Amino acid sequence: MKFKNKKIYLLLAGGTTLSENEPITVENESEVRDWFLKMPELNIMAEVEPVFICGETSSLAGIKLWQKIAKEIYGRLSEADGFIVTSRSHELLFNALALSFAILNLNKPVVFTGSQLPVLAKDLVEQKKGAFGGLGIKANLINAVQLATMTLPAVGLIFGNRCLRPAKAQRTGVYSLNIFSSVDQTYLATIDFGVSPEPKLVLPKEKPVLKDKFEPKVVALRYYPGMDFGLIKNLALGGRGLFIESLTLAPLPKEFLQGLAALKMPVVIFNRFYVPPLPQPELMGIFNLTKEAALVKFIWALGQSAEPSVVRSLMFKEYCSEFIPLNVKQL
């Protein structure tokens, strides 16, 4: 019985620990083959080809890693049916968000996943064995392969028994099957005895575009009552943009806002729930995104242009379903 297998690229960027009993990881490219041979199950489902990005303890992280992932995927879009990217669990959300902005009009599924087993904290694994039970990468990868073979033109993040958009994801667990939850309870797919995509996603009409420039000099901090503005001014000196998280439902002091406006750089004032209208047009009040989505989007928008008006227009345009509807119950 001949079947044409779907072609899936598996990009390895950490988060590769197989299981508690088989703590094998990929540290360098020469280890990929042996690691991959430990999972012959994957090729039952699709033709899976691994691509080495970086090792488990590699220092490659942030913008350079985002750009490498984006380029590797963009260059293979025409030949692949889907992509899987493994990541270390602490940076997985940022990597997935960055890719959500770096390739616009994405027409193939790109599924991020990984192992929850930390490579460096082996004693922690020993202590938490019960809670960690079965949280290696194998089951996540199998679910990810299944999802990557479907018509799902989006970036997804799969852990445990659900897949969600990175822009809607919030880390809600450390030692559990599902470590991410959707802030507005929407999921791309749920998993029980099969992978069931929730919405029917439409393929974009335009061709995919690579927009993988990000601004590395962004200062991000959290406001606390009575915070000294002089401190922020000094911090912001070498930056090209300032991202400040305000207190929930509380406006920043008037003088503080005036000081921020005088910095002459794009400034985002962020709160998940609400930011009151700002009298200073230089400042952008953002409140209908997750914090991680807002920050990565800001870093990306500044990479596209240094012009404040362009940054503003990019920040207020939706690219990857990142805006959380205000009328839904939020996490």
Place this chain on the structure above:
Amino acid sequence: MKIYFHTKNEDSSDKLRQIHQRIFDFFHNNGVAVISNLLDRPSSQQNLTFEDINGLVVEGPGSVQEVGYLVALALAQQKPILYLLPKGVLLPDQLRSLRDNKQLKRLFLLQYYSDKNLNSFLVDFIDLIETGELRREVPTIKFTLRFTPRASRFITWHAKQKKISKADYLRKLIDEQIVKNEGYQSFLRQPKAIAVEPETEGEKS
């Protein structure tokens, strides 16, 4: 014990539906809960996931995409798989490699079934789940032995009750004795050089 039973649910003939019913009945009669793509799940099973089941049974070639996913998930979670194909049906290419993989084939039980042998394979599968190994190897040694009419009546009756062949029933009895018999188990653990095959009467290779 819970198993997940998957089969292609479209274009099922009456005969195939009877086979599926036989599989459901067999597991039900043996106290095994069955979750299946053919059955609506009661509320008590709504939150079950693949992690909660003890084994996977697939009947027919079905959709390779869906079956491949279930087989892969079962293998990754070290759950035994009984893949039942009607005689004469080809195994999908993707699954062919499993039979040659030493690591996986101990969990992957591929059987070409007929009306006569279906129940035997289901018995074997429960055995595989319960013991972690398939103790019934392929029988290649032929024995000719005589029973009393009384013993014969019992064997016939028992095999009928269990819906397995008389030979399968006897093989199963012996297999159980092999595991239970401590003396024989110690004998097996002796170094090969001093292990001597027991003499058998009436044996024909």
